[in-house]
Amino acid sequence: MPITESEEARIQAVYARRQGDAALYSYFNPGHLLMLQQRQRTLLTMLSRDDCTRLDSKKILEIGCGKGYWLREFINWGARPQNITGIDLMEEHVSEARRLCPTGVKVQYGNAAKLDFPDRIFDLVLQSTVLTSVLDQELRIQIAAEMIRVLKPDGLIIWYDFRVNNPWNPDVRGIGKREILQLFPHCRVELRRIILAPPLARAVAPYSWLVGNLLESIPWLCTHYAGIIRKP
Numbered sequence: 001m002p003i004t005e006s007e008e009a010r011i012q013a014v015y016a017r018r019q020g021d022a023a024l025y026s027y028f029n030p031g032h033l034l035m036l037q038q039r040q041r042t043l044l045t046m047l048s049r050d051d052c053t054r055l056d057s058k059k060i061l062e063i064g065c066g067k068g069y070w071l072r073e074f075i076n077w078g079a080r081p082q083n084i085t086g087i088d089l090m091e092e093h094v095s096e097a098r099r100l101c102p103t104g105v106k107v108q109y110g111n112a113a114k115l116d117f118p119d120r121i122f123d124l125v126l127q128s129t130v131l132t133s134v135l136d137q138e139l140r141i142q143i144a145a146e147m148i149r150v151l152k153p154d155g156l157i158i159w160y161d162f163r164v165n166n167p168w169n170p171d172v173r174g175i176g177k178r179e180i181l182q183l184f185p186h187c188r189v190e191l192r193r194i195i196l197a198p199p200l201a202r203a204v205a206p207y208s209w210l211v212g213n214l215l216e217s218i219p220w221l222c223t224h225y226a227g228i229i230r231k232p
Helices: 003-025 030-049 069-076 091-100 137-150 177-183 198-204 209-216
Strands: 060-063 084-088 106-109 122-128 151-162 188-196 222-230
Touching (some): 060 137, 069 084, 122 137, 137 177
């Protein structure tokens, strides 16, 4: 079996095993809510600094869209449903995202290493905790290249992913700044460390939001990078 197909099958099996983690990622879980709000504040601030606050005319793609959380979030930020596209490897995720998203949002089954879109068509391309789930380095390179290919010359890639390994989860591998620069050569990359280490966030948030936000200001306690990547 080719590497791409074997890695694709492994990723599908991993995500199938995660279906029982719904409570961990519930809005009613204070730790998860703390992390969501930290991420939202950071990315909105970064988009504002790049003068990208009017999303109503932007064509947006998310690779690995899951059940469509980010697709719906973009609508909350001002994007029009008919301009939003998501792809995912899991057919059940695609079905659920189609059910949950407003009419007009396009969600389809697809492999991010072989995007079925023309060159330079999207204004924004998002990857959120997708590439750390890809353990094969060649496949990571292919996915990054496809993201750049479908991005307009003045478009933005939105990056959100683990910057460190998770010692309790061998199915993901963190991506540091050096590798991000290698994945997107010659691009302008802006990265910010965010997200208080999830076990710590879940322990602190039920008792004090203030402490959680203060701890997140300590860079070495943060496990993720949020970033904006521009074409050269």
